Amino acid sequence: MGHRLSYLPLDFIKHAIPGRYDVVWLSNVLHIYSPAENRKLLRNIARVLAPGGRLLIQEALLHDRHDLAPLGANLFAVTMLLFTDRGNTYSVREATDWLMCSGFQRVSLLNMKAGTGDWEGGILEAVR
Ligand SMILES: C[S@@+](CC[C@H](N)C(=O)[O-])C[C@H]1O[C@@H](n2cnc3c(N)ncnc32)[C@H](O)[C@@H]1O
Numbered sequence: 001m002g003h004r005l006s007y008l009p010l011d012f013i014k015h016a017i018p019g020r021y022d023v024v025w026l027s028n029v030l031h032i033y034s035p036a037e038n039r040k041l042l043r044n045i046a047r048v049l050a051p052g053g054r055l056l057i058q059e060a061l062l063h064d065r066h067d068l069a070p071l072g073a074n075l076f077a078v079t080m081l082l083f084t085d086r087g088n089t090y091s092v093r094e095a096t097d098w099l100m101c102s103g104f105q106r107v108s109l110l111n112m113k114a115g116t117g118d119w120e121g122g123i124l125e126a127v128r
Helices: 035-048 071-083 092-100
Strands: 021-027 049-058 106-110 123-127
Touching: 021 035, 035 049, 035 092, 092 106, 092 123
Parallel strands: 021 049
Antiparallel strands: 049 123, 106 123
């Protein structure tokens, strides 16, 4: 499928993203960065999404009412704290706050069948 792909050589936090998109798939990136950097990235994505466009986030998100589970995502936070300068595992609540402050209208957690996706718990969908 390579002939259907094109690439943009840029830093998607520091630089404006060119183009206009109906869907953006953001997979396993938020855990690398600080909350401030993630808000900047989400604002950059919101700017290039068409009205009604969707951002789909696959991420190690905590999503119980104490922001501690699932266990795999929680333990992954230790790896991020040990091996990155600013990374962490974030909760659905935090990510939703960032999205709502970054130009998105509606955020929901799409449940996935067990065993699909990289992490337990689903995909976070945000509509522009
Ligand atoms: C943990 S990997 C995830 C790879 C893939 N998206 C996945 O889910 O398997 C993070 C990816 O984000 C890219 N990345 C991280 N920060 C970036 C930035 N500021 N600008 C562009 N790409 C970045 C890295 O190059 C890497 O490919």
